[in-house]
Amino acid sequence: MTEPALKPDAVQDALGDLGTVETVRWNRVKVSTKIEKVREAILRAQSLLACDHVVQISAVDNGKSFELIYHLTGPHRMVIALAIDIPRDKPEVPTTSDILPPAGIYERQIHDLLGIVFRGHPDLRRIILNEDWPANEFPLRKDWKMDPNKFYGGVPPEVK
Amino acid sequence: MGLSQRLVNWARIKSPWITLFNSGACNACDIEVIAALTPRFDVERFGILAQGSPRHADILIVTGPVTKKQAPRLRRIWEQMPEPKYVIAMGACGASGGVFRGLYHVVDGVENVIPVDVFVAGCPPRPDEIINAVVACLGLVKEDLAHGGKEWRQKKPTVIPRVETPPKEVTA
Numbered sequence: 562m563t564e565p566a567l568k569p570d571a572v573q574d575a576l577g578d579l580g581t582v583e584t585v586r587w588n589r590v591k592v593s594t595k596i597e598k599v600r601e602a603i604l605r606a607q608s609l610l611a612c613d614h615v616v617q618i619s620a621v622d623n624g625k626s627f628e629l630i631y632h633l634t635g636p637h638r639m640v641i642a643l644a645i646d647i648p649r650d651k652p653e654v655p656t657t658s659d660i661l662p663p664a665g666i667y668e669r670q671i672h673d674l675l676g677i678v679f680r681g682h683p684d685l686r687r688i689i690l691n692e693d694w695p696a697n698e699f700p701l702r703k704d705w706k707m708d709p710n711k712f713y714g715g716v717p718p719e720v721k
Numbered sequence: 722m723g724l725s726q727r728l729v730n731w732a733r734i735k736s737p738w739i740t741l742f743n744s745g746a747c748n749a750c751d752i753e754v755i756a757a758l759t760p761r762f763d764v765e766r767f768g769i770l771a772q773g774s775p776r777h778a779d780i781l782i783v784t785g786p787v788t789k790k791q792a793p794r795l796r797r798i799w800e801q802m803p804e805p806k807y808v809i810a811m812g813a814c815g816a817s818g819g820v821f822r823g824l825y826h827v828v829d830g831v832e833n834v835i836p837v838d839v840f841v842a843g844c845p846p847r848p849d850e851i852i853n854a855v856v857a858c859l860g861l862v863k864e865d866l867a868h869g870g871k872e873w874r875q876k877k878p879t880v881i882p883r884v885e886t887p888p889k890e891v892t893a
Contacts, residue, residue: 690826691790700825707825715789715828716796 567637575609591642602643611635618667622703656682674701730866736768740778744795746785749845750811757848780807783831786814786821792834799835807858810837813844
């Protein structure tokens with residue numbers, strides 16, 4: 562395996578003042594930052610670290626809060642993971658779909674399954690759940706339970 | 722039964738046309754169906770032909786535990802098929818939901834959406850078993866033609882007679 566061209570020190574220089582930088586693996590650097598600083602961090606990663614590609618945006622409910630991680634990479638093959646913590650009572654994040662165009666579709670998916678609202682997203686429609694899924698039900702939240710009295714879409718009972 | 726009807730029935734049994742529908746499967750069943758259509762298994766000896774459109778098909782092969790998003794679409798596909806139509810549900814998922822049973826996004830099996838004639842066991846079933854299921858379906862077609870419809874093998878709801886038992890005396 563070849564070493565990536567980007568050194569962790571360069572990441573520390575570019576993003577060090579936005580959060581804590583740690584090297585998780587030989588080709589992966591994790592930057593833990595804040596919600597309001599994440600757009601700035603992405604812009605800096607694009608301009609200073611040549612990160613022109615978003616691998617994926619992952620979100621997980623860890624019971625206390627939502628963890629959102631933007632995985633960015635570029636021709637240097639180093640993956641820079643920008644991690645933010647979102648409080649459960651106010652799950653709102655500014656959108657990144659204007660600076661990272663492929664991020665829009667990931668944001669729709671996260672909004673669909675976890676209920677995180679991306680402020681400023683142009684088109685936050687359903688993408689993965691069925692069209693007749695009830696509102697305000699987010700199946701990947703850890704405290705979500707299926708309500709047996711509710712109809713979750715599919716085939717209506719009278720057609721069956 | 723007129724001559725033309727007998728000719729149609731003969732042709733139907735000699736060449737069943739199948740179509741495949743993936744209702745949220747993991748693709749293993751679909752790959753096995755594609756493998757069954759290769760020259761190695763030579764399904765043309767039974768006249769089996771894969772069709773792209775459900776409007777041209779006699780037999781619908783459904784794979785996967787029907788997801789809630791796919792369930793109305795599966796029902797519409799089934800309604801588009803001309804009578805007489807037969808349905809084969811493939812694999813453990815098609816029969817009962819398989820490993821996906823009880824999840825929030827599946828309806829647990831094909832039979833909750835459309836009537837199924839033949840179930841194939843396996844995860845995924847071998848191509849031989851798929852061919853066997855289609856041939857078993859042809860046996861059903863033959864019997865249905867002899868009985869003049871599918872009604873003879875559809876289950877009637879069993880009525881269990883209710884036995885009135887007086888409540889037990891509770892002694893303090």
